[in-house]
Amino acid sequence: GEDVEQSLFLSVREGDSSVINCTYTDSSSTYLYWYKQEPGAGLQLLTYIFSNMDMKQDQRLTVLLNKKDKHLSLRIADTQTGDSAIYFCAESPTTSGTYKYIFGTGTRLKVLA
Amino acid sequence: EPEVTQTPSHQVTQMGQEVILRCVPISNHLYFYWYRQILGQKVEFLVSFYNNEISEKSEIFDDQFSVERPDGSNFTLKIRSTKLEDSAMYFCASKDRGYYEQYFGPGTRLTVT
Numbered sequence: 001g002e003d004v005e006q007s008l009f010l011s012v013r014e015g016d017s018s019v020i021n022c023t024y025t026d027s028s029s030t031y032l033y034w035y036k037q038e039p040g041a042g043l044q045l046l047t048y049i050f051s052n053m054d055m056k057q058d059q060r061l062t063v064l065l066n067k068k069d070k071h072l073s074l075r076i077a078d079t080q081t082g083d084s085a086i087y088f089c090a091e092s093p094t095t096s097g098t099y100k101y102i103f104g105t106g107t108r109l110k111v112l113a
Numbered sequence: 114e115p116e117v118t119q120t121p122s123h124q125v126t127q128m129g130q131e132v133i134l135r136c137v138p139i140s141n142h143l144y145f146y147w148y149r150q151i152l153g154q155k156v157e158f159l160v161s162f163y164n165n166e167i168s169e170k171s172e173i174f175d176d177q178f179s180v181e182r183p184d185g186s187n188f189t190l191k192i193r194s195t196k197l198e199d200s201a202m203y204f205c206a207s208k209d210r211g212y213y214e215q216y217f218g219p220g221t222r223l224t225v226t
Contacts, residue, residue, distance in 0.1 A: 004155075031213045042117070043156075043204065043217035088156065092213060098169040099144065099213055101206075103156035 002026040006089050006104035013112050018076040020107045022089030025070060029095075034063065034074045035088040037106070043088060046074070076109075084111045115139045117218035119205050125224045126195055134190045134221045136205030144208040145188045146215060147180065149173070149201040156204065162188065195225045 003025045012018045024032065030051045035043040049056045049063045049072070056063045062075040076083055089104040118137045126132050138145050147159040160170045162180055170178075179191045188207075192199055202222050206215040 033214065035217070040219070042119075042219035043206075045214055045216065048214055090156075096169070098161040098163070099208060099215070100146065100158045100161055100169060101148070101156075101215060102158065103148075105155050 002091065002093065002102045004089055004091055004102050004104040006087075006107045008105060009108050009110070011110045011112060012079050014079060014081055016079055018074075018079045018083065018109055018111075020074045020076075020087050020089075020109065022072040022074075022104050023070055024072065024089070024091045024102075026091055026093045026102070028093050031092045031094070032063075032065065032072050033088075033090045033092070033101070034061075035090065037086045037088065039085075046087075079109075079111050081111045081113055084109055117205055117207055117216050119203075119218035119221050121221060122219065123222045123224070125226065128197055128225055129194050132192050132195055132223065134192075134203050134205075134223070136188045136190070136218055137186050138188055138205065138207030139209070139216055140186070142207035142209045142216075144168075144210070144215075145180075145182070146206040146208075147190045148204045148206065148217075150204070150220075151198075151201045159190075159203075192223075195223075197225050199223060200225045 033048040034046040060077045064073045086106040088106045090101040145162040150156045161168045177193045202220045205218045208215045
């Protein structure tokens with residue numbers, strides 16, 4: 001069945017780059033998403049990529065996809081204290097007619113000043 | 114910017130009681146979802162709703178759960194007789210036709226005592 005895995009914690013210094021990793025198992029075409037959750041807030045969509053792409057860049061965010069290994073990463077350049085949050089990876093197989101999401105556990109990013 | 118809203122933000126109830134969690138999706142969206150996150154665990158899909166009917170439900174979504182779109186704006190999740198293990202954060206999401214990304218509300222924290 002489908003599964004999405006993430007590491008639980010990441011700590012970086014302000015100004016450094018952060019790389020948050022995710023692996024997924026679904027073998028069909030899929031959309032892959034990154035969401036950010038700040039304390040007390042909902043899930044904010046950051047970016048997404050389709051599984052036939054290798055990379056997507058959006059300002060400080062870069063998504064890299066290794067299709068062979070089913071490995072997705074989110075790189076945040078020049079990480080700021082405001083980037084401290086939980087980051088969720090999610091996939092939405094196109095074979096799912098309902099477009100439901102399968103989430104990872106979330107990675108808690110802590111940015112040290 | 115349009116957003117998904119959820120009420121209440123926190124609900125405390127006694128075991129065996131009925132609860133209704135409310136969501137107002139983004140107004141022109143047609144696909145609606147409920148997810149839940151038990152503390153420390155993954156965000157899990159519960160149910161999807163389209164064209165006034167359930168389009169998919171997970172194993173978690175048993176007979177104790179029901180969803181309804183009672184009017185043109187609200188989308189509700191009812192738990193008929195709550196159990197301790199229903200304690201979780203419940204997220205509502207909505208999606209527009211022709212797009213894949215879902216927009217999430219801030220969640221309702223349900224505590225069953």
